[in-house]
Amino acid sequence: MLCKRSSQWHRYIDLNKIFISNATIRRHGATWWSRDIQINRFQIGHHHRQVSSSTSTMPNFEALFKKIDELKPAFIKRLADAVAIPSVSADEAHRPQVVKMGEWLAEELKQLGATDVELKELGPQPHTGWPLPPIVVGRWGTDPAKKTVLLYGHYDVQPALKEDGWSTEPFELTQKGEILYGRGATDDKGPVMGWLNVLQAHKELGLEIPVNLVFCFEGMEESGSEGLDGLIEQEADKYFKGIDAVCISDNYWLGTKHPVVTYGVRGVSYYEITVKGPAADLHSGLFGGLVHEPMVDLSYLFSKLVTPKGEILIPGIKELVAPLTKEEDALYDAIHFDIPGLEDNIGSKTIIQDNIKDALQARWRYPSLSLHGVEGAFYEKGAKTVIPATVKGKFSIRTVPNIEPAKLDELVIKYVEDQFKTLGSKNVATCELVHAGDYWVSDPSNWSYRAAAKATKAVWGVDPDFTREGGSIPITLSFQNLLKTSVVLLPMGRGDDGAHSTNEKLDVPNYIEGTKTLGAYLHYLSEETQD
Ligand SMILES: C[C@H](N)C(=O)N[C@@H](Cc1c[nH]cn1)C(=O)O
Numbered sequence: 001m002l003c004k005r006s007s008q009w010h011r012y013i014d015l016n017k018i019f020i021s022n023a024t025i026r027r028h029g030a031t032w033w034s035r036d037i038q039i040n041r042f043q044i045g046h047h048h049r050q051v052s053s054s055t056s057t058m059p060n061f062e063a064l065f066k067k068i069d070e071l072k073p074a075f076i077k078r079l080a081d082a083v084a085i086p087s088v089s090a091d092e093a094h095r096p097q098v099v100k101m102g103e104w105l106a107e108e109l110k111q112l113g114a115t116d117v118e119l120k121e122l123g124p125q126p127h128t129g130w131p132l133p134p135i136v137v138g139r140w141g142t143d144p145a146k147k148t149v150l151l152y153g154h155y156d157v158q159p160a161l162k163e164d165g166w167s168t169e170p171f172e173l174t175q176k177g178e179i180l181y182g183r184g185a186t187d188d189k190g191p192v193m194g195w196l197n198v199l200q201a202h203k204e205l206g207l208e209i210p211v212n213l214v215f216c217f218e219g220m221e222e223s224g225s226e227g228l229d230g231l232i233e234q235e236a237d238k239y240f241k242g243i244d245a246v247c248i249s250d251n252y253w254l255g256t257k258h259p260v261v262t263y264g265v266r267g268v269s270y271y272e273i274t275v276k277g278p279a280a281d282l283h284s285g286l287f288g289g290l291v292h293e294p295m296v297d298l299s300y301l302f303s304k305l306v307t308p309k310g311e312i313l314i315p316g317i318k319e320l321v322a323p324l325t326k327e328e329d330a331l332y333d334a335i336h337f338d339i340p341g342l343e344d345n346i347g348s349k350t351i352i353q354d355n356i357k358d359a360l361q362a363r364w365r366y367p368s369l370s371l372h373g374v375e376g377a378f379y380e381k382g383a384k385t386v387i388p389a390t391v392k393g394k395f396s397i398r399t400v401p402n403i404e405p406a407k408l409d410e411l412v413i414k415y416v417e418d419q420f421k422t423l424g425s426k427n428v429a430t431c432e433l434v435h436a437g438d439y440w441v442s443d444p445s446n447w448s449y450r451a452a453a454k455a456t457k458a459v460w461g462v463d464p465d466f467t468r469e470g471g472s473i474p475i476t477l478s479f480q481n482l483l484k485t486s487v488v489l490l491p492m493g494r495g496d497d498g499a500h501s502t503n504e505k506l507d508v509p510n511y512i513e514g515t516k517t518l519g520a521y522l523h524y525l526s527e528e529t530q531d
């Protein structure tokens with residue numbers, strides 16, 4: 001293996017617990033959700049656009065929301081400053097920029113009045129030896145009478161080059177109408193700035209934040225969150241002692257209109273197949289037909305991993321997937337989304353499934369295998385007649401309950417090796433795990449979800465859909481297990497934001513109303529009875 005797997009804290013999240021609790025919801029109706037809210041928003045098969053009649057004392061957000069509106073230009077400037085630092089964690093050349101971004105973030109926190117701001121160093125990255133960017137930690141308040149919330153986000157981004165097809169410079173935040181374009185706008189600099197914006201608005205108003213905050217911002221999320229597991233373990237009884245809830249804003253609504261609160265993510269196991277042949281690239285006229293070509297071997301191996309309809313061809317994986325129960329299946333009926341919405345998100349009509357339930361299940365509760373690219377192959381424009389000497393094929397598998405990552409590695413690596421043997425090639429092939437992160441599924445009925453739902457309703461005027469996320473946030477399960485606390489995902493951006501893609505964007509309303517939602521969540525959390 002190229003790198004050690006993240007620690008084995010995960011494992012079995014009992015999905016039945018969730019579904020049993022959902023069944024309980026239906027049986028007990030309003031009593032499940034909250035004693036304050038008379039309508040069961042999570043009720044399976046019902047449209048939750050119905051307005052809930054809340055009898056809770058809703059905090060008066062008028063001043064806070066007005067202040068956030070007033071600060072819009074400053075907040076956009078903050079996001080522009082963040083986007084301008086190309087903190088791409090994937091390659092060595094950019095690593096100093098990731099570190100710079102961490103330092104910038106720490107400085108912003110200090111300027112706003114956060115205390116105990118530190119850059120927790122993680123040492124060298126195990127398999128590359130490159131220095132890992134620090135984890136930025138800080139505090140806001142240490143009142144023992146208040147609840148304490150850990151806010152996690154990441155300040156690294158995916159790579160981006162203008163020539164990939166961006167219409168604007170990826171590291172210059174560009175506003176066109178009500179849309180902010182730039183790498184990291186939605187993933188995850190916008191949401192991280194959202195938390196800073198909340199601090200600024202409270203500070204300027206002289207308004208108390210009713211919970212203590214602990215910040216934990218990492219710079220390696222897009223590259224496997226290396227080092228963070230160890231830090232959380234090490235600091236669980238020190239810096240991270242006494243955390244009552246964790247909130248992460250690092251995913252997206254399903255579509256463009258309806259807000260969501262998220263209670264699950266898929267895991268990801270990322271692999272690399274290396275095929276080594278000649279000592280150097282060769283002239284295909286001179287050597288084509290008489291040498292085993294690494295690209296040909298790799299293309300064959302790629303074709304044996306997944307079908308064009310998305311079916312994973314590696315035996316044994318399907319059998320690891322938790323069976324779909326009737327109760328879980330029914331949850332999908334309540335979601336406000338459709339195939340045209342999904343087509344809008346991707347900008348084409350190329351969805352494999354023909355109904356939204358199957359498509360969402362494919363995204364949330366079944367594994368998928370994606371081919372990402374080939375290092376070492378000719379890719380520029382033109383027609384170079386080369387036989388690449390060594391190629392590295394990259395692919396990943398999104399994991400779901402109950403796929404054990406170590407078991408998955410065994411199945412994948414043995415299968416690739418066996419397939420390679422059938423070729424009779426004299427090249428040398430290896431398949432290795434690059435990084436892995438666990439899946440996570442939570443029970444969306446607890447106090448932190450109630451607070452998130454109320455905040456969403458207060459800002460957006462509708463009850464959120466409860467969703468799972470097809471992407472991965474590798475550290476989520478570690479927070480839950482190591483800090484023995486519940487985690488909620490409260491996203492800011494829309495489903496068409498183009499995270500990881502060209503022309504990534506964040507809509508101004510999502511940035512501003514999203515900041516309000518994060519702020520309101522903290523107020524509702526302080527009022528909510530912890531269960
Ligand atoms: C959902 C989150 N914003 C995200 O984009 N996560 C990444 C994490 C990752 C793991 N390996 C590389 N990146 C993702 O889901 O791809």
Ligand SMILES: [Zn+2]
Pocket residue numbers: 154187188221250251
């Ligand atoms: Zn992210």
Ligand SMILES: [Zn+2]
Pocket residue numbers: 158187222499500
């Ligand atoms: Zn991402």
